[in-house]
Amino acid sequence: MRTDLSLENAYRATFEKYARRLDAFQSLIAQGVQEGSLLEAALFEVEKARLAHSCARDRLAAQLAGPTLLPAFAVGEHQIRETAQLLWELAGRPEGTAEGDWHRAEQLVHRAAAGIC
Secondary structure (H helix, E strand, O other), X not given: OOOOHHHHHHHHHHHHHHHHHHHHHHHHHHOOOOOHHHHHHHHHHHHHHXXXXXXXXXXXXXXXXXXXXXXXXXXXXXXHHHHHHHHHHHOOOOOOOHHHHHHHHHHHHHHHHOOOO
């Protein structure tokens, strides 16, 4: 089966953007940046790029496999949990912030997902 070239290009482009955003985020961490708002903004950009890539991947896979074989894209609890843990670690692993970290991660992931797919 021949795939739509625009879907292949979108898949590649979204991966490259995700990789660039992740590199920028990791660079901030490597530089020892402590400013929470700067790190959270960079993490938000990583999450938006990751979700865009996931959507592009799912659209390409749907064309290859047929749309009835794939579940619809959804933001999962797993992604929120990983993001909350990352926010907690970036804050220096303070005690008693789990609920707040979860709430911030949930907002960040859902804001990033808005209008992506």
